Amino acid sequence: MISNFSYKSSWLKAGVTVLALGLSQACSETVQAAEKSDISTQSVSAFDAQMTALAASIDARMLTDVPVPVPADAGGGYTHEQHKQNGKTIYEAGMLYQHTGDEKYKNFARDILLDYAELYPTLGLHPEHKPSTAGQLFWQGLNEAVWLVYVIQGYETFRDDLSPQAREKIETGVLNPMADFLSIGSPQTFDRIHNHGTWAAAAVGMTGYVLGQQERVEKSLLGLSQDGEAGFLKQMDMLFSPDGYYAEGPYYQRYAMMPFVLFSQAIEKNEPERKIFEYRDGIVLKAIRATVQQSYAGKFFPINDAIREKGLNTVELKYGLAVAYDLTNDPTLLGAVQLQDGSVVPTPEGRKLLDDIAAGKAKPFEFKSLELRDGRNGDEGALMVLRSGPESDASAVVMKATTQGLGHGHFDKLGLLYYDNASEVVADYGAVRFLNVEAKFGGRYLPENDSYGKQTIAHNTLVVDEKSHYDGDWRESQKFSPDVLKFGNINGVQVAAAEVDTAYEGVNLQRVVAMVPREDGIAPYVIDILRGQSGDGHVYDLPVHYKGQLIETNFPLEHETTQMNVFGKANGYQHLWQRAVSPELEGQQDMSWLIGDKFYTMTFAVDGPYKAYLTELGANDPNHNFRKEQALILRTEADNAGFVSVYESHGRYDNDEEVTVFDGSSVEQISTDKLETATAYTVSMKNGDVVTIYLADDTQADQTHKISHKNKQVEWSGAVHVTQ
Amino acid sequence: MISNFSYKSSWLKAGVTVLALGLSQACSETVQAAEKSDISTQSVSAFDAQMTALAASIDARMLTDVPVPVPADAGGGYTHEQHKQNGKTIYEAGMLYQHTGDEKYKNFARDILLDYAELYPTLGLHPEHKPSTAGQLFWQGLNEAVWLVYVIQGYETFRDDLSPQAREKIETGVLNPMADFLSIGSPQTFDRIHNHGTWAAAAVGMTGYVLGQQERVEKSLLGLSQDGEAGFLKQMDMLFSPDGYYAEGPYYQRYAMMPFVLFSQAIEKNEPERKIFEYRDGIVLKAIRATVQQSYAGKFFPINDAIREKGLNTVELKYGLAVAYDLTNDPTLLGAVQLQDGSVVPTPEGRKLLDDIAAGKAKPFEFKSLELRDGRNGDEGALMVLRSGPESDASAVVMKATTQGLGHGHFDKLGLLYYDNASEVVADYGAVRFLNVEAKFGGRYLPENDSYGKQTIAHNTLVVDEKSHYDGDWRESQKFSPDVLKFGNINGVQVAAAEVDTAYEGVNLQRVVAMVPREDGIAPYVIDILRGQSGDGHVYDLPVHYKGQLIETNFPLEHETTQMNVFGKANGYQHLWQRAVSPELEGQQDMSWLIGDKFYTMTFAVDGPYKAYLTELGANDPNHNFRKEQALILRTEADNAGFVSVYESHGRYDNDEEVTVFDGSSVEQISTDKLETATAYTVSMKNGDVVTIYLADDTQADQTHKISHKNKQVEWSGAVHVTQ
Known part of the structure; x- marks a missing residue:
């Protein structure tokens, strides 16, 4: 079967031949590249x-x-x-x-x-x-x-x-x-x-x-x-959905992608008649692009058992981009390479990347709002990403309405991530693991990955009765997936919405996330509606794992001063210290924190009375396996619970210029109106802007709604509607 | 007094004239600059x-x-x-x-x-x-x-x-x-x-x-x-020492320097006959250089009431470098500008910086090991800096053996900072303050700055009987300063040593810090000897405020699992949670942690039995004013206490390449031998290397010593000697 590697062999010889031509040709190529790209003619x-x-x-x-x-x-x-x-x-x-x-x-x-x-x-x-x-x-x-x-x-x-x-x-x-x-x-x-x-x-x-x-x-x-x-x-x-999503999430997608890319490349070279890169509507190239899309400021979304440091610089993605560009010559893939650390794989495809960037062929990689459907047939939920612009560090919100993601999946149905200004604002812990550090359990997943990392309380989604989704049984969870209620733009507002009613017996969970544009140069509002509906009484906890430094709350908090106790007993709660607790609160409150040079304010309202807790990670951690992390947890006891949160990025904390601008919440009012066939969530801003999100009782896509609200007729079909 | 601003006036007119010549001359200048520096001729x-x-x-x-x-x-x-x-x-x-x-x-x-x-x-x-x-x-x-x-x-x-x-x-x-x-x-x-x-x-x-x-x-x-x-x-x-050190430290030095620079510049322009830049042996230029030297990886050493974000990018230093370069044409000042963020002050001196950098005139700013003497006459202690190389991110150790630094000073006599690989490894909290953040006490110093930030336990130096130096009275402290025992190179080892006997009544504190080179490409060992000597029994605490993630200790620790209590009652101790405590330890132990992509191991030994505590900052903090920080605290009860620590940077934690190398301590043995007129501290490495530091009982500089140790005769004069 000599023919199987004849292509490779001649390709190798061609490579050697080029080198054998000596420096003169190499220099003349360099000169041409330099002329195109203004690089000095002396540089290699x-x-x-x-x-x-x-x-x-x-x-x-x-x-x-x-x-x-x-x-x-x-x-x-x-x-x-x-x-x-x-x-x-x-x-x-x-x-x-x-x-x-x-x-x-x-x-x-x-x-x-x-x-x-x-x-x-x-x-x-x-x-x-x-x-x-x-x-x-x-x-x-x-x-x-x-x-x-x-x-x-x-x-x-x-x-x-x-x-x-x-x-x-x-x-x-x-x-x-x-x-x-x-x-x-x-x-x-x-x-x-x-x-x-x-x-x-x-x-x-x-x-x-x-x-x-x-x-x-x-x-x-x-x-x-x-x-x-x-x-x-x-x-x-x-292993991939029709959109190129990999069920375990981007951290494993990157890893899984490498053999797909390299073996496909070998097949293409040895048996081009198999048209492997066209297989399943070009699934390998889709998966490469989808992996880049699942990153923010260079790092992958750390969902499931992810090592948070991993991102675009990983060698697997370097192979992926080299092979993808070699096949497609898509200049935005060169833009993705420019987001990496400058080095490429040591292959002819790697050379082509750098040569073509030097020749000025690159265009920016375009980050997009997108729905990456999960499941072999694309009908098992989705990872939904909303972005305020095409840059890698524009505001972004991710809602995880996917399947469990097998044994490395986390119990975080409808979980939320929020990014802005090149930083995580509301984040996911990722895996409790120090990759390959022998002293940390041989570099394997630490026991705390099961006891905390995977548990629902470690994520930004609703926890009912202090238990994890599907009672923490991933095989049970794997049988189900959320229903996407809406993904797209409604009246200028980007919306992602999903529901799931299998995570807890007898409780329906629904989440609507909306990205509302503001004036030029100001990051959008992110409105987050999360509700649990049940006939019976439950304790509903909404954890918000915020990054940065707490600056102020507009509600009183009693901080533990000389003794700090564990927040709960099991399902991850046993790893949280209770740092502070509020008295019983009603209606709208806000909390602000600082990340780098920006302030963030979360203005929130909960149906019925609730308490706010501040927690810190680290209880029951005898081997010091956790990072230091913190959360705000909103807790209410009711049959049905609704949480409405508005996130905004504002102000400036510039230590070089000694300029600080902190404005606090710009939200005037959050109101919830139960209407005939829907609930209206209205957010009024201090500048007079108003956004209303309607969430229908009947969430079927083809259901039409006609409602009178605040003396206006509102009509739409499907689960979600927005007016502004 | 028209003549007072005639220079300025003509200078202004000259500037306008150049502009009035129009674009042709500007372009020809640009072209010349471009030719010199390989920049495209089309760029402005x-x-x-x-x-x-x-x-x-x-x-x-x-x-x-x-x-x-x-x-x-x-x-x-x-x-x-x-x-x-x-x-x-x-x-x-x-x-x-x-x-x-x-x-x-x-x-x-x-x-x-x-x-x-x-x-x-x-x-x-x-x-x-x-x-x-x-x-x-x-x-x-x-x-x-x-x-x-x-x-x-x-x-x-x-x-x-x-x-x-x-x-x-x-x-x-x-x-x-x-x-x-x-x-x-x-x-x-x-x-x-x-x-x-x-x-x-x-x-x-x-x-x-x-x-x-x-x-x-x-x-x-x-x-x-x-x-x-x-x-x-x-x-x-x-306000400056003869070496250009400012008693309040670099954070205030930067701020104080700006009026010195600008007023001096005005004096020079209006009354050059005053030769203001030659005043006091060129003190203004010395101060500018000293400010740059007091930085690591772009940020100032955060001693005293410092805002940690401040560094080379501050506008004050931009003025300083622009004026200093205009006067001296020292190309290494352009190198310092290259460590800034690329922008310069909008003045002719600023223009000169960028033009000369574009013309290729810059040379790297050379960071040095140096002793910055404190006090008007240079006889009130010193800030001592040891560096392993001229780069801004080479390994560095700082010992603060200065005066108190007035009302913004901290009680940290002989305090230590350790940097490596562009990161803080053992750090100082800085000021407890959110500059100009109205919601944080109007942006002023927070109450916790007094109750914790200034206290000795917040620093990396010896605390006796849970009290701060000079009982926390800065006016009392201001009367005294440590004695520098040694600064310089002994047998290839860089050494800084100082002592103070006024910080605690009846207790003499001495510290010797040594930077011991290793093979090329490996960061040096840092050996730290700290001892307290007294006739009476005391509790000696050595806090080590390490950054990063604890990986392992070779000694057992009992971690608090469900309840965490405050570590102490006053003088800053009331703000620490006790996270873990060891059983009684003897002899040599080590602890390793991870910062970015490097591991750090501190191998230490204490005279007599001791305990190790892990603490976390945040107790008695009802307004959430602290960052999350951590410390190892070594505690021994004795008349005299000696702590010997060896810090090393090693290994690799590369998530992109998935390569982890963790070797742990390379120290075989730390031994202490009381000799006739000195104590010998010997550190033996696993590779066979041995370093011995001799600290004389009589620390006078002119005292000669002749000692037999391990069958060798050792002779030196002064407080400290090193052999290897």
Whole structure:
């Protein structure tokens, strides 16, 4: 099956040829690029500079022995990290060989691989293996698949130039047995519709292409039994929604995307007749774009078990953008690259990104308000994003009305995130985890991820009777999804609305979030209506996990001064300290806080009497596993509860100029009117502006409503209407 | 006294002439600059771009009435902010008039001043005035002086071009009466050796030059009675140490520096024969450089009542660098400008900065290890800074062995700050204050600034018997200063050492801080020896206010799980929650934490048994005035206590690459040996390196020591010696 890698091979040769033409052509290309982009003619291209830096790093590694230790440690430990690094070294040496043609890189990678060919046949299961997904070189098979994905790409660049003996030894010693282990040796993972399965399919399939083993490719595409009930294509069908949303959320989407991107690229190169990038209406490219859209100021929305630091700079997204741009030449993808840290993947596709940016081809990536439908068929709820503009740091609100997101999902139906001015304003904790920090439970999810991170109280949504949605049972939750009631623009106001009546038995939860534009240069109002409806009495808690420094509340609070007690007993409440409590409140109140150089005010009203609590995270945390976080919790006891909140960004706190402007709430009144077939929520501003949001009792999309309200006739169809 | 401003006047005309030559010359200048600096020939100069932006801002302000309200509010309130802004508007309009020659800017500023000429004569003391330092337009006279400093600079640019009527009205209506009020009307401030006095002197003296009133100038220079016992020159003598250190610390130094710089500049222009910039061995330029040196990663060391956000970007330092560069052409000052945010002051000196940077003249500002002696004669202690390199974000340690710093000083003798990797690692709280935030006590210092911020426990130094140094009496503290025992390099190790025996009756406090270099690319070890010596039993607490996330301790801790109690009763202890406590410990222990992408480990040993506490700030804080901060507190009860700590920066926490390296402590052993005339502190590293610090019993500088230790003869003179 030589033909399988002939394309790659000629592409490699072409690369070497360009280099063989010597510096004169390279300079003349650079000159042209420089003329287009006003860069000095003496500068080397950004990509060449990056490859020179990579060469320096690999050259340094060549000076010492590369250890290939007997596997001993779990994630974060020495042997784990060493093998990870070795996989990358082989990959990077291959890319440098391709880029420079210098034999030393080929020989360096080859020698490391020969060591692995000695080691691998001696291994059984890793001594610290995860029983469900064991590896040999690593504690979990996932890491082994990732290792092979890197290594096989490096190997491809020099396989043809190896001696037959070396090739034979490497392939029989490590590449084939590892590909066997990951496929026929690990059927429970390989045939699983899950990102671990995708990584295994990619590793095995890419190995099949490089080694000329079409059967591996077929198994990877169609499952071990080659019937299409498992494998890569099935995973493309099942793991993304038609909008390119990945059920576990953007943090895992980024990770899951990488094998989709790389294996698709290999398929395209080896079997272009499969038109893999057109598969399922171009799902791979959709997923890449959707991942970028699920970020704010460079970081992914930290929903579900997310590591909050992850964002556009991750290597997976670098591959994604490089491959997507190579296929589409869409200049806004270059704009997305410009939001990254400046480095690209060390491949020809990476070079193209930097060259085309230097040639002035980039256009800004356009962030959008969008509804990313969840579920294979797009009918299992949605992640809804409202943005005030196309910039990565315009105001944004996210409502999570998706499915649970499997085992890494959080119990946060209708959860809300609010961003402004490049900061989180109302935020999600993310995962309770220190990635790969051995001292923190081997870098794995910490016990507090279950006892707090996933619980409903850790999110910005309604908690009933201090219990989590679906009683904290993710398999139960996975059976249901919220109904999207509205997504779109109504009379100049952006609206997202959804409901769910399965999260708590006998309680219907509804949320409407509206982004109301203000004058130019002022961030929009965000109006948030959240209600729980039930025939029976319940305790309703609305937690608001605000960031920054509390400045003032217009209601009294009694702060704990010499003793602080735990706020509750279970379901995450046992991790909160009760910092302060208000007396019983009625009607409209507000609270203001400071983040960076802006003030935020939340003006809110609750149906019936309520109390406000301030809490701090950290109780029952014997191992100091939490960050310091805080929340406002509004609590009311009733059959039905309605919370209306208006968020606004205002003022200025400029320490360099010593200018402070703090205006506080600009909301005059929040009123709730129960009408014949709907409830009207009216927010009046001090400047006279008025916005009314109507939420119908009957939320069906085709239901028409005709209501008299404040001496006006209002007509609409569907669950939600807005006037202003 | 026309001659007093003739220089300025001709300089102004020259500026206008250049502009009158039109765009052709400007373009040819730009082209030359561009050729030198590889900037595209089509770009305008950075300074012109900045002035164009300023013009747009002023043009917008011209479209609406400029309110000149009757004074009503204290700091942060509406009238306060409006008058501040108006002062700046007059200044900026003046600068634009000078830059463009466009009459509209002159007329705009004139009209605002005419409104002030109507208002000012009707005013008595401000309704919210601070009794000790009252103002008329503002609640405190300080703001009034600042206003006049800005306004008189703007006025100077167009005074000659006003009608005699307008000039007369403005000068008799507002400029003269305000200058009178700030001098003869406020003698307690004007003749005070204090930064308020400097501002008043500058305002009145600069007004004197512009209005041709030499008597005002003389009073400003020599005090109201013109005997030299007060006034600007006396302030230059008294307020800075010979090294340019300002007793209140860098936050106030920055603020105090501005009137020194601007008034000096006016003196230089009007009376160059005074050679004001050579006065006291060039003290003004020394102070400017010293201010930059007292910063880390762009922010000032937050000692004393500092607002932590303040740093190199502040407008005062922009004036300082512009004037200093104009006088010296020192290219490293351009390097300091490059650490700012890119904007400069809107003056010819500002233009020169940007033009010369564009011409490639800048060299990096060199941050240094330095001893900034405190006290008028340089004999009252010192601020000692150790740095591992010349970059603004190299490792740095600061020991505060200065005087109290007057009423804004904190009780933190021998206090320590530790920085690395562009982050604070062990930090100072700074002032408990939200500058100008009306809702936070009018933006003034909060009560918790006294009850916590200034107290010793809020700092990283020894607390004896839960009391603050000098029992928290700043006037008592002001009488004393620590003795510097050593500052310099000993056998390749940078050392700072000091002692004080007045902070607590009967207790001598000594601290030695050493920066020990490691291999290239690895941040140095910081060894900190702190000891208290007394004949009587005491409780010694060493608080370490570490930033970031605790990762692990190698000693057991019992964490409070459901109830957290206050740590102590008074002197700041009442604001700490006790989060965790260890059992009784002996010998060497360590603790590690994470900041950004680096880990930090503090390995420590204490003479005799001790306990470790983890505390959190926030008890007895009914108004939520504190940030969330944390500390490790080591406590021992003894006659004499010795704490040896070794700080190291290590590892990597890279979420983009998913690489975590955490090695923990690299310290094998910390040992303390009491020898004949000294104590030897030996730190042995796991790699075999050994450092020994000798601290003599007799700390006199001229005392020689000859000791046998570990079979070696060690000889030195003075308090401290190091071998490695």
